[in-house]
Amino acid sequence: MTKLVQLLLRSNNFFGEIPSSIVNLKELRTLDLGYNLLSMEVPTHIGNLSRLTALDLSNNKLTSRISSSIENLSSILNLKELKTLNLRHNVLSMEIPIHIGDLFHLTTLDLSNNNTNGLEDLFLGENNLIWNNNANIVPTCMPLQLSMKSCGLKAEIPYWISMHKTLKFLDLSENQLEGMFPQWLADMEVGVLILSDNSLMGSLPSSLFDSQNLAVISLAQNNFSGELLDNIGNATGLEILMLGRNKFSGKVSESISKMVFLRMLDLSSNRFYGNT
Template identity: 30%
Template sequence: MEKASFFQVLAFLLTSLHLLATCSLAMNISTDQSSLLSLRAHITSDPNHILSTNWSSSISVCNWIGITCGSRHQRVIALTISVSTNSVVKPPEFSHLRRLTDIDLSYNNFTGEIPIGIATLQNLKRFALGYNNKLNGSNVLSIFNTSTLKILDLREAGVTGDLPSDLCRCLRRLQTLTLGYNKLSGEIPRNISECSKLQVLMLFENNFVGTIPSELGTIPDKIGHVHNLKELFIEENKLTGSIPLTLFNISSLEVLYMNDNMLEGLLPRQIGNLTMLAWLTLYNNKLTGVIPDEVGNLQDLSAISLAFNDFSGSIPIVIFNISSLVIIALLGNHISGNLPSTIGKPHFSLPNVEGIFLGGNNINGVIPSSISNLTKLTALELYSNEFMVLFLNLLEI
């Protein structure tokens, strides 16, 4: 009898716990639903009626368009809205969606301030609010203190102010930081290296300024410690000084955009260390000296653009032996010497090249007839050089 009583009590306890868990789950999903309905109420334009018809209390929140729920807790874990709205995006209950791991509100016309509550979501891994240029993002980067965050995309989101010096201390797991098309200013902080897991860094088209101190760098010396970095976009700023040698320690780099700045000095021989590089874009700077032969080490290179600098000397013959090249753009420099007679010949071929842009230099000699062997070539610019009149022979090929 005592044993039966024990099992009856145990069964009662388990049933009670189940009921409590069920009630708790219902309350939690109800909280998520209320928060999302509050968000919907702040959206003043829904031209395709996606939210007004689908986001309804008569439909399970986990079946709403743009909503993903976790299989274990049945809580909202992902939110995606892209309805080209014209809205205020600061509903007060937004931060109550505690289980959110993924928020994508890109490509809308949201207005107002980026809500501070988003930065308190301790499970958040991705936050994308790109291409909402009517937002007020004054010093918004200082609010992020979510150690789980891996992707932060605020392209063209009205972000202003400085890049916080403690950003990487707060976001140590950050893998992608995308801040292009904003109005950030000041220098790129030297401790960007503390984002040791960073793979993609996009800071293009901002107002970053300053010179490069030997121990720091407007393109910081310590950026060379970000050993996982694959893509670096810092073009169209106001960066000055030389390119730090430590940058060429990042052997993982595949894309390097530093065009449209005021960088000066040499292109270091250490460029040859970046053997995984596919895109090298340095046009519209003040770089000088010769193009180093070590560029020939970049056998995965698809595009090299060193146009509108002050490079001199001849084009390294090794460039014409990188079979992966699609674009060669060296126009607007002070390059001299001849084009190699081997260009377009077997073993010195450019089988994938589609554009060669060498105009506005001091290249002389004849244009080799073998250039006609470049079967994919669709654009060839050789204007304002010193080629011999034998160029006419090429037109007859």
């Protein structure tokens, strides 16, 4: 048994905790215990399976906080060869660890349908993770900050973001997002909004600049077009405005001069004209 490379026990009625003796399977590459009745915490000894590339513990009754297991030296973060991690449909109260990006081979991460209500900052970007656009994969937490930079997002800006009413920071840059700037996003009162390096198009909703909370907006390198409306100066708290490398046109609104806190302004590579 010590030479076992795959252990598939999916869809049975196994219950209790994952036995510590599993660490004797030193050559194990795939461990699938999904769709059982396993409970207790994700055990720290899982981290000793250093050759594991796929771990599926989904659809069980695993409980408690995963952070105490993940941040331990003998933890999931020790699984440097891991490509797939599936913990969906459990009862975990999760804090996604900041060092999850250290799993350089990880391509699939599913933590959906757990209890993440205590999570304030959700950063998934700038690693090798690709977010599945499946509509069922939606963070149930209410984070203050959400970063999904370079996560392979496609199509329109995901509507489920509108459910996160507490959001103050949103970074969806360096993806493949398309479509118009949604009205619901303009109405969310986000303080920092970064959508640069996508393929978004169309004009900007006028209500976007009516927010007094808006401090940073970066829309550079998209396909936005149309004129900058006169109410752009209503965002008097704006400090950074990055609109370069789009298809904006017309005259630059003089109301920008009302932005007394503005520190960085980029209007380069557009189609503006008139007196500077």
